[in-house]
Amino acid sequence: MPDRLKISEIFASIQGEADASGWPSVFVRLTGCPLRCTYCDTAYAFSGGEWMDVEDIVTTVQHHGLGHVCVTGGEPLAQPRVHALLTKLCELNLSVSLETSGALSTEAVDPRVRVVLDVKTPSSQEAHRNLSANLERLKPQRDQLKFVIGDRSDYEYAKARVLSERLNERAMVLFSPVTPGLAPKDLAEWVVGDRLPVRFQLQLHKVLWGGEPGR
Secondary structure, X not given: OOOEEXXXXXXXXXXXXXXXXXXXXXXXXXXXXOOOOOOOOOHHHHOOOEEEEHHXXXXXXXXXXXXXXXXXXXXXXXXOOHHHHHHHHHHOOOEEEEEEOOOOXXXXXXXXXXXXXXXXXXXXXXXHHOOOHHHHOOOOOOOEEEEEEOOHHHXXXXXXXXXXXXXXXXXXXXXXXXXXXXXXXXXXXXXHHHOOOOEEOOOHHHHHHOOOOOO
16 A cells, blocks of 8 residues: 555645745645644644645645745654655755654654754643653754743743753754734743843744635
8 A cells, every 4th residue: 555644735835934934835734633732723634634645745745846845734743654755855855844743753754854843831731742852863953943932931941941951052942932822022022131042933924824724
């Protein structure tokens, strides 16, 4: 049986996060996630979708004619055959990123992929799912760590981890405010005030399109 994945959507848009922010990109959103973060903005990908052969997914990506592709979810690593997809995309000399919750192992991810790894904060109610072994596999010149900050307690948690574990030396560290929720200005001022070695970011796609599916 050919490799198949359950796909929520494939679309072209502007990458709104991480070091590829602003680049026109193809997004491959896989269905399903074992987490239920309180601030999740893609709950529609928890179920539904359609099965597609990996080769058909690759062909669809190629038809968009863009050099950047982001494999996301849901939680893409919940479908083991995602590794075949990631490798095939890398073999096309595309710039490939993987957005993952941090709760599942990244050990088998193709080393050419840029991993954007979440570290869940307390307000997500899923911080106990953080898999510390994933931090040991980070590639400093390629991967990124993302903290989604919902309130001051989340910020203090994230700050303590960055400083005590020197996470900024392992990867680029990204702080994003929960939207709607924490005022972006507040988070920016906390980061500047504490001189944290992290990159503040807003989700550009939400600024442009309000976070509607397929954008």
